[in-house]
Amino acid sequence: MGFLRTILIIVLVYYLLKILGRLFAPQLFRYAAKKTEKHFRERFGGFTDFDTANSDREGDVIIKEKQSKKPSSDSKEKVGEYIDFEEIE
Template sequence: MVYQASFTGLLKTILILIAVYYAIKFLAKMFAPFLMKYAAKKMEEKVNEHFKQHQNTAQPKEQPIQRKSTKKVGEYIDFEEID
């Protein structure tokens, strides 16, 4: 069976495409704020998680206290300032 293109079929197709385009545009305007809030919330969670991870690894580890040696190394000389 062979189908023949008609002018009315072409117009119908163009009108359907235009209607679908405007319907998608309308729905996008309605749902965009909700999608943006959702995306911002997810991004905030990721940033907070990354910050907590970095904060845990960046804390300085306690180092043992090094005490000064009590060995007598040499003679102590008291210096005086001269004006």
């Protein structure tokens, strides 16, 4: 009798938690999303879109070129040795 009572209590607690989870999970996730958004806004709030203040019109194409670095003499150095592979039949 005690064994059946224990099984019944476990099953009832499982279904109760399942029902409560369905009721409160959306609010819990909403709360977690708001806290995460707040955290990211505080941490990365200074990184906004810089081009919005300087943009002329929507649809304009603006090409910004980076300053090209002159190739240094170090790039001409030999990096490794060449290995020629042959097929074996």
